[in-house]
Amino acid sequence: MPELPEVEAVCRKLRRDALGALIVRTRMLRKRDRRLEARTRGRRIVDVRRRAKNVLIHLDGGWAVRAHLRMTGNLYVVEDVRLRRETVRAYFELEGGAGLVFDDPRTLGVLELFREEELTAILDSLGPEPLDGEFTVERFRETAKASRRPAKIFLLDQTKVAGLGNIYAAEALHRARIHPGRAMNRIGEGRLARLHLAIVDVLENAVESACYAYTGPGSYNSEENFPVAVYGRDGQPCPVCDRRVRRIVQGGRSTYYCPGCQRY
DNA sequence: AACACGACCTGGTAGC
């Protein structure tokens, strides 16, 4: 489910609710996660950070948990760890009875334990963070020039820009008025700069509404929280020009765009 | 380098 803004919201909530907490017990309900049980017990959560769509839970002693929520994952703290949802895949029982829960109905998410040094090596392959200074127009232009891929596909590549997913890639292209099928290296300087700005704007707005509105599973990206212009609005009028939004398939996934606003 | 596909999984919903 989550793209950068939702993952950011998750991280902020975890910092608020779990920072400094001691993990007294860990229960992994899936075999493939069991490796984490022994090594997380008795450790304290010293930091929670985000890199791209990864949630990084730093523990004392130089360990870190990398959580990737993929399509349906969610991480949150419950006051009473004994109150459990069906779809919970893992929980870290915290000192005092609260629980840090990894909820993941579709079980596509990832939980991994690393030494801090290993973690940095893995995260280094990701592209620049769009809301940090490292995502400059120059850098964006350079990678764009080197790629003939359609814009939408390019934006989903986490080594080019970190954190965009299917929704915000579509929204950024709409805001920049660029057709999702346009080859990256054929977009002119001005429009490229516009796209760069659109990515930052869309994500900043979405972070704001995600952090404000995100309260638990299934509750984000509803129309009130983040008014999408095109995503999921096949056949409905574009809020800018009133033409009907279209759905196409790129790389096996839906792309929504407005044929009126977004030109090649 | 790009593309097409399948794999990983479960659940919701539209249509018959």
Next chain:
DNA sequence: TGCTACCAGGTCGTGT
């Protein structure tokens, strides 16, 4: 009501 088919916010690996 009950079945089927298709859809889903992500990523990785394989083959062409």
